[in-house]
Amino acid sequence: MARRSAADKAETHAQIVQHAAEAFRTHGSAVGIGDVMSNLGLTHGGFYRHFTNKDELLVEAVTKSLVEVADKLERAAEKAPPGTALAAIINTYLSLEHLRHPESWCVLATLAPEMARQPGAVRKRLDGALQQYMHRLSRFLPGATDAERAKHFLVLFSGMAGAIAMARVMSDKDMREQILAMFRAYYLATFASTPSGGA
Amino acid sequence: MARRSAADKAETHAQIVQHAAEAFRTHGSAVGIGDVMSNLGLTHGGFYRHFTNKDELLVEAVTKSLVEVADKLERAAEKAPPGTALAAIINTYLSLEHLRHPESWCVLATLAPEMARQPGAVRKRLDGALQQYMHRLSRFLPGATDAERAKHFLVLFSGMAGAIAMARVMSDKDMREQILAMFRAYYLATFASTPSGGA
DNA sequence: TGTACATCAGTGAACGCGCGTTCACTGATGTAC
DNA sequence: TGTACATCAGTGAACGCGCGTTCACTGATGTAC
Numbered sequence: 001m002a003r004r005s006a007a008d009k010a011e012t013h014a015q016i017v018q019h020a021a022e023a024f025r026t027h028g029s030a031v032g033i034g035d036v037m038s039n040l041g042l043t044h045g046g047f048y049r050h051f052t053n054k055d056e057l058l059v060e061a062v063t064k065s066l067v068e069v070a071d072k073l074e075r076a077a078e079k080a081p082p083g084t085a086l087a088a089i090i091n092t093y094l095s096l097e098h099l100r101h102p103e104s105w106c107v108l109a110t111l112a113p114e115m116a117r118q119p120g121a122v123r124k125r126l127d128g129a130l131q132q133y134m135h136r137l138s139r140f141l142p143g144a145t146d147a148e149r150a151k152h153f154l155v156l157f158s159g160m161a162g163a164i165a166m167a168r169v170m171s172d173k174d175m176r177e178q179i180l181a182m183f184r185a186y187y188l189a190t191f192a193s194t195p196s197g198g199a
Numbered sequence: 200m201a202r203r204s205a206a207d208k209a210e211t212h213a214q215i216v217q218h219a220a221e222a223f224r225t226h227g228s229a230v231g232i233g234d235v236m237s238n239l240g241l242t243h244g245g246f247y248r249h250f251t252n253k254d255e256l257l258v259e260a261v262t263k264s265l266v267e268v269a270d271k272l273e274r275a276a277e278k279a280p281p282g283t284a285l286a287a288i289i290n291t292y293l294s295l296e297h298l299r300h301p302e303s304w305c306v307l308a309t310l311a312p313e314m315a316r317q318p319g320a321v322r323k324r325l326d327g328a329l330q331q332y333m334h335r336l337s338r339f340l341p342g343a344t345d346a347e348r349a350k351h352f353l354v355l356f357s358g359m360a361g362a363i364a365m366a367r368v369m370s371d372k373d374m375r376e377q378i379l380a381m382f383r384a385y386y387l388a389t390f391a392s393t394p395s396g397g398a
Numbered sequence: 399t400g401t402a403c404a405t406c407a408g409t410g411a412a413c414g415c416g417c418g419t420t421c422a423c424t425g426a427t428g429t430a431c
Numbered sequence: 432t433g434t435a436c437a438t439c440a441g442t443g444a445a446c447g448c449g450c451g452t453t454c455a456c457t458g459a460t461g462t463a464c
Contacts, residue, residue, distance in 0.1 A: 002406090002407070002408070002409095002457055002458035002459040002460080003405070003406050003407050003408080003457090003458070003459050003460050003461085004406090004407050004408075004459080004460075005407095005459090005460065005461085006460090006461085008407080008460095009406090009407065012407080012408090027316065028312070028313065028316060030229060030450095032449070032450060032451085033450085033451065033452090034449080034450080034451090042407095042408070042409090043408070043409055043410065044409095044410090044451085044452090045408070045409055045410065045411090045452090045453085045454085046407060046408040046409070047408095047451095047452090048451095048452075048453080049406075049407050049408070050407090053451080053452080054451065054452095108361075108364075108365065108368075109312065110312045111312065112312070112361075112364040112365065112367075112368055113227070113308065113309045113310065113311070113312065113313070113364055113367070114227060114312070115368050116364065116367035116368050117226065117227060120370065123368070123370045124370045126368065126370075127368060127369055127370040127371075130368060130369075151381055154365065154378060154381070154382070155358075155362075155381075155382065155385050157365070158358070158361040158362045158364070158365035158366075158382070159354075159357070159358035159361050159362070160361070161361045161364070161365065162307075162311075162357040162358050162359070162360045162361020162362070162364065163354075163357045163358070163361070165307075165311040165312055165315065165357070165360070165361065165364075166307065166311065166353065166356075166357035166360065167357075168311075168312070168315035169307075169311055169314050169315050169322070169325065169326060169329060170326055170329075171319065171322045171323045171325075171326040172326075179353060182350055182353070182354075183353070183354065183357070186354050190389070201424055201425035201426040201427080201439090201440070201441070201442095202424090202425070202426050202427050202428085202438070202439050202440050202441080203426080203427075203439090203440050203441075204426090204427065204428090204440095205427090205428090207427095207440080208439090208440065211440080211441090229417095231416070231417060231418080232417085232418065232419090233416080233417080233418090241440095241441070241442090242441070242442055242443065243418085243419090243442095243443090244419090244420085244421085244441070244442055244443065244444090245440060245441040245442070246418095246419090246441095247418095247419075247420080248439075248440050248441070249440090252418080252419080253418065253419095400464100401463100401464085402462100402463090402464090403461105403462085403463085403464105404460105404461085404462080404463095405459105405460080405461070405462090406457105406458100406459095406460085406461095407457100407458100407459090407460095408456105408457085408458100409455105409456080409457080410454100410455100410456095411453105411454090411455095411456105412452105412453080412454085412455105413451105413452080413453075413454100414450105414451100414452095415449105415450080415451095416448105416449095416450080417447105417448080417449080417450090418446105418447100418448095419445105419446080419447095420444105420445080420446075421443100421444090421445085421446100422442105422443100422444095422445105423441105423442080423443095423444105424439105424440100424441085424442080425439100425440100425441100426438105426439095426440090426441105427437105427438080427439085427440095428436105428437085428438070428439095429435100429436085429437080429438090430434100430435090430436085430437095431433100431434085431435090431436105
């Protein structure tokens with residue numbers, strides 16, 4: 001209709017990013033701008049008051065997704081009894097809740113290959129967000145140096161993302177959930193059997 | 200132009216599947232039918248003499264991709280000295296060649312989330328092809344029973360697929376390749392340190 | 399505090415474009431005799 | 432082996448549709464005095 005206050009604009013912007021972050025994780029990055037806007041009761045034309053183009057939205061949505069999940073995992077780690085922080089992270093990441101709700105969980109398990117296919121400039125920014133994610137979470141991993149903890153982070157998180165993605169390909173629900181439990185047991189045994197991942 | 204011999208038709212069909220298998224792995228499953236056909240010097244209309252719709256092509260292309268990679272990994276395993284078959288599989292899967300050539304390697308590392316988003320009937324058939332892939336390769340994994348070997352297969356292959364996908368998100372070439380080497384060392388040490396994966 | 403004007407968030411029609419699918423048509427291949 | 436006819440692989444125009452992006456317009460918000 002007409003001009004909105006600066007606060008309203010900021011809220012609309014945040015809502016666009018939030019809804020896009022969910023829609024991209026559920027349906028892939030091909031989700032249309034019109035879909036995102038109409039779900040907020042807006043029309044597609046207004047989109048360009050907030051973003052120069054769709055790539056911009058993808059970068060913000062993926063970044064938001066990573067921050068959101070880092071928040072969740074950090075919260076789980078900090079609530080866990082001493083010495084069990086990493087186990088709590090693994091249990092949270094490889095949960096039924098994650099398997100069943102792609103829209104509010106790890107973007108790597110739903111969009112990693114699409115991220116890898118983005119043009120250079122976009123990929124650089126996605127990569128940057130991923131580095132932030134790693135820097136926030138690698139402190140929970142075992143290792144004497146930052147480099148060692150980063151190494152363990154990459155192995156664990158790429159493995160768990162692959163596990164969720166693989167489980168989601170399975171068409172039988174029971175099999176999918178059984179396999180998830182198996183993955184969980186494996187990663188707990190391999191990465192968190194000796195209490196070593198405390199903050 | 201006009202009608203072709205039965206042999207010609209079979210060859211055209213195979214070429215469509217082959218080219219689609221490469222294009223889907225490179226650019227995602229949104230690659231158009233027109234692109235696939237024109238790359239073979241054909242026009243889009245003829246596509247429907249070979250497939251009832253695009254889903255059919257996706258199923259055949261993914262199946263072909265999995266068979267192709269299973270062939271490669273089996274060949275590597277069988278060429279390896281006794282007791283090093285699994286190490287050969289891991290070295291082949293986590294190779295620079297794989298990282299750099301999505302078009303002729305693992306479809307899980309490039310399309311897993313898109314496969315998971317397919318409608319039920321399609322997903323069931325993709326899942327079936329994945330089960331075949333598992334049955335062909337799990338004999339190289341350690342374990343006393345089929346179930347145990349299948350379990351190890353799932354952990355190793357979902358982990359390695361996640362590793363390739365994660366490495367490809369990195370925008371810096373050197374970092375990507377360093378991280379791949381790190382993944383390779385990790386999976387070799389964890390799954391193939393004790394010779395146990397012989398055929 | 400009140401007024402006049404510039405700004406700009408959001409609207410909705412329009413743009414060019416590419417998609418999956420259909421279909422009348424063509425002419426070489428396959429087949430029945 | 433030769434002929435007549437049916438089949439059908441491939442063509443290319445056409446279909447409806449949805450996409451990302453642009454733009455003239457609207458009217459409430461923000462601001463200068």
